[in-house]
Amino acid sequence: xxxxxxxxxxxxxxxxxxxxxxxxxxxxxxxxxxxxxxxxxxxxxxxxxxxxxxxxxxxxxxxxxxxxxxxxxxxxxxxxxxxxxxxxxxxxxxxxxxxxxxxxxxxxxxxxxxxxxxxxxxxxxxxxxxxxxxxxxxxxxxxxxxxxxxxx
Numbered sequence: 001x002x003x004x005x006x007x008x009x010x011x012x013x014x015x016x017x018x019x020x021x022x023x024x025x026x027x028x029x030x031x032x033x034x035x036x037x038x039x040x041x042x043x044x045x046x047x048x049x050x051x052x053x054x055x056x057x058x059x060x061x062x063x064x065x066x067x068x069x070x071x072x073x074x075x076x077x078x079x080x081x082x083x084x085x086x087x088x089x090x091x092x093x094x095x096x097x098x099x100x101x102x103x104x105x106x107x108x109x110x111x112x113x114x115x116x117x118x119x120x121x122x123x124x125x126x127x128x129x130x131x132x133x134x135x136x137x138x139x140x141x142x143x144x145x146x147x148x149x150x151x152x
Contacts, residue, residue, distance in 0.1 A: 007125040009132035013139060018114040019150040025083045027149050028106055029053045037149035038142060039063070055080055059088070070095055084108055092129075099129035119143065 017024055027033045031051040039049040039061045047070070048062040059075035072093045079087035086106045091098050100123050107118040121139060125131055130138070 005127055007129075007131065009123050009125065009135075011119075011121040011123070011132065011136045011139060013119045013136070013143060014116065015143060015147075016111055016113050016116050017147055017150055021083045021108040021110055021115045023150050024108050024115050024117060024146070025086075027146055028086050029080075033149060037145040053077060053080070059090075078103075094128065097128060098126060100125045100135070117143070117146075 027037060031049075031053065034051060035049050040046055043065070045064045046061075047064060048060060050061075051057075051059045053059075055077055057077045059077070060073065062070060062072045064070050073090050074093070075088050075090040077086070077088050079085065085108065088104050090102050090104065092100045092102070102121050102123045104121040105119070107120075109116040109118065119139065121135070123132070123135060125135075
């Protein structure tokens with residue numbers, strides 16, 4: 001039997017932010033705020049950031065690392081519930097090659113100490129991808145940048 005060429009993985013990260021759901025949602029939905037914690041958080045040259053935050057809207061980021069590799073994220077917003085939930089589908093590419101496709105959900109739950117964020121990313125990794133371990137590390141770093149952005 002031939003080995004599968006796609007590796008499936010689900011990443012679940014839960015963390016608490018000492019901020020209101022409204023403040024967290026603003027960091028997810030406002031293009032200027034999201035650009036700072038998401039697009040500019042990488043150790044790479046930012047080439048492009050476009051964001052149309054609405055159901056069916058598109059977000060696109062492109063950056064180039066020190067080695068000259070170009071990384072692109074192409075995102076479509078699938079569901080938005082004000083101050084509660086954002087669901088998006090995204091493809092990640094290196095150069096012209098798509099390395100993964102994902103469905104990611106940010107759930108904002110009011111908690112005793114602020115907002116509990118439940119992040120779930122369901123991913124299909126293709127040949128040449130970063131893989132589940134590196135992707136989870138990347139999301140953990142980004143969610144830490146989100147904490148900095150909201151003053152946590």
